[in-house]
Amino acid sequence: MTEFTPFLSLGGGILIGLAAVLFMALHGRIAGMTGILGGVIPPLASDWPLRAAFLAGAIAAPAIFVMAGGSIPFAVxxxxxxxxxxxxxxxxxxxxxxxxxxxxxxxxxxxxxxxxxxxxxxxxxxxxxxxxxxxxxxxx
Structure with a gap:
């Protein structure tokens, strides 16, 4: 059974929503991960640095959370x-x-x-x- 974590889930949902809104407001783009990823795999999109920065943030955020003392239980x-x-x-x-x-x-x-x-x-x-x-x- 999956552990129920309402506050972490709410916090994560808020951060995802905020990132999506900011990406749309500041760059006029949809924050769809596969679309963003598709532009950093050759052939590169003209805005590949923006896409790479977005992906780097998506990778860095959980790493920072763990370094700050949080844990991310993961089992497959x-x-x-x-x-x-x-x-x-x-x-x-x-x-x-x-x-x-x-x-x-x-x-x-x-x-x-x-x-x-x-x-x-x-x-x-x-x-x-x-x-x-x-x-x-x-x-x-």
Missing amino acids: PVATPLLAIGGFIVGIGVYYGSGCTSGHGVCGMARLSPRSFVATCTFMIATFVTVYVTRHVLGL
């Missing part, structure tokens, strides 16, 4: 090959869905984008089905 209950398969499937979904959970679920829904509402509902349904099948049908 499945084998590495299954993680790789899952990552591949998610990559296909991100490509055909024109975005990821941060782009659609956080930014798109905040902008009341109908496409993002459909995409986020699709992500969530796929998640529920995947967890049910892997845990209760396959017993993984």
Whole structure:
């Protein structure tokens, strides 16, 4: 069972929302992680330094949290090959869905984008089905 951490979750959600709002307000861009990542992998986007700085912040923030005495419990209950398969499937979904959970679920829904509402509902349904099948049908 996953540990329930309402205050850490609320704090993280506020920081994600603040970062998304600031990125849109200051740069006119959606803070979708796969879109940002896509611009720092060759061929580089013209604004790749901005994208690299955003990604560096996303990596540095948890590191700073841990150095300040916080802890991030992390456990993966499945084998590495299954993680790789899952990552591949998610990559296909991100490509055909024109975005990821941060782009659609956080930014798109905040902008009341109908496409993002459909995409986020699709992500969530796929998640529920995947967890049910892997845990209760396959017993993984």
